[in-house]
Amino acid sequence: MSDTFKALVVDKDDDGTRAAVRDLTLDDLPEAEVTVAVEYSTLNYKDGLCIGPGGGLVRNYPHVPGIDLAGTVEASSDDRYAPGDKVVLTGWRVGEAHWGGYSQKARVRADWLVPLPDGLTTRQAMAVGTAGFTAMLAVQALEDHGFRAGPVLVTGASGGVGSVAVALLSALGKEVAAVTGRPEQEDYLRGLGATRIVPREDLAETVKRPLESETWGGCVDAVGGAMLARLLGQMEYGASVAAVGLAGGASLPATVIPFLLRGVNLLGIDSVLQPYDNRVRAWDRIAQLLPMERLEEMVVPATLEDLPKLGADILKGQVRGRVVVDLN
Numbered sequence: 001m002s003d004t005f006k007a008l009v010v011d012k013d014d015d016g017t018r019a020a021v022r023d024l025t026l027d028d029l030p031e032a033e034v035t036v037a038v039e040y041s042t043l044n045y046k047d048g049l050c051i052g053p054g055g056g057l058v059r060n061y062p063h064v065p066g067i068d069l070a071g072t073v074e075a076s077s078d079d080r081y082a083p084g085d086k087v088v089l090t091g092w093r094v095g096e097a098h099w100g101g102y103s104q105k106a107r108v109r110a111d112w113l114v115p116l117p118d119g120l121t122t123r124q125a126m127a128v129g130t131a132g133f134t135a136m137l138a139v140q141a142l143e144d145h146g147f148r149a150g151p152v153l154v155t156g157a158s159g160g161v162g163s164v165a166v167a168l169l170s171a172l173g174k175e176v177a178a179v180t181g182r183p184e185q186e187d188y189l190r191g192l193g194a195t196r197i198v199p200r201e202d203l204a205e206t207v208k209r210p211l212e213s214e215t216w217g218g219c220v221d222a223v224g225g226a227m228l229a230r231l232l233g234q235m236e237y238g239a240s241v242a243a244v245g246l247a248g249g250a251s252l253p254a255t256v257i258p259f260l261l262r263g264v265n266l267l268g269i270d271s272v273l274q275p276y277d278n279r280v281r282a283w284d285r286i287a288q289l290l291p292m293e294r295l296e297e298m299v300v301p302a303t304l305e306d307l308p309k310l311g312a313d314i315l316k317g318q319v320r321g322r323v324v325v326d327l328n
């Protein structure tokens with residue numbers, strides 16, 4: 001039937017949560033200014049939580065996850081958007097507190113959207129997604145504070161944030177050292193532009209000496225925890241670490257010595273509440289800088305039906321690169 005569309009719906013009862021593809025109608029969608037015919041979505045670590053256990057992110061059930069979406073405006077009561085406009089949405093707690101992009105139609109606030117940047121298709125925008133957008137914000141923060149001479153370290157390198165960070169830094173002409181716990185991903189990471197592979201176990205030990213040799217000229221860290229604590233002591237004098245994620249843990253068992261004796265900067269990166277102008281700037285930069293053939297290398301194509309398994313996989317650190325969900 002033409003007035004129904006497909007969505008991944010998560011229900012919760014006493015036995016836990018269950019995700020399944022269901023038919024919905026426009027009347028099922030929440031009220032908001034803009035109705036989008038979603039063409040592509042993607043999978044981030046947070047999506048794994050929202051498809052599965054919720055992780056304290058989902059407020060109400062039934063819930064439609066999907067923190068990212070790209071598609072075409074179908075109806076709009078806001079002057080900024082008209083039917084036919086191509087749009088992208090990341091962040092704003094869409095897919096967590098609000099119904100998200102794992103649906104052929106979504107109803108969202110105009111404030112949350114940005115126009116699809118020139119030079120990107122909706123599919124490429126979702127190959128980037130929150131993970132790649134965040135990688136761009138992290139790289140921009142490092143640029144603002146200045147790179148030092150040594151290689152730039154990327155942790156969680158085969159994941160979504162890490163893969164895009166490797167490709168962006170390489171496109172900027174940086175020597176990139178990729179930290180991975182999956183040695184079989186070496187060819188993939190070198191294909192994205194990594195010049196050096198650092199085994200995860202090299203950075204796994206907790207801090208024993210607060211300062212080690214000055215090795216890294218910058219860092220995009222998707223892992224946090226003991227790894228972040230350890231690498232702070234390996235940064236060059238005045239170098240910066242963009243702290244993006246917590247794939248390895250939320251604690252920071254570090255000392256303040258690298259800050260005091262080496263002037264190391266720890267830069268916090270948030271993608272969810274970035275103001276509109278910053279979003280547009282970061283998306284335009286992605287469209288200009290990111291080599292599209294390298295983006296394509298990262299893509300794992302998927303459908304709504306694949307998401308329950310892929311959501312569980314990403315929570316176990318088993319997804320490589322960027323999953324692109326086709327909703328057409």
Ligand code: NDP
Binds near residue numbers: 130155179182243246
């Ligand atoms: P992915 O799961 O795609 O990537 C995470 C990567 O981290 C894995 O692929 C793996 O890489 C590595 N990893 C996983 N578990 C561990 C572990 N126990 N110890 C060390 N390394 C590990 O997730 P995303 O790239 O989507 O997100 C990465 C992190 O960034 C998440 O914590 C996410 O919540 C956060 N994030 C934050 C945002 C923000 O606004 N600040 C926005 C987007 C994401 P490998 O196998 O190569 O070692």
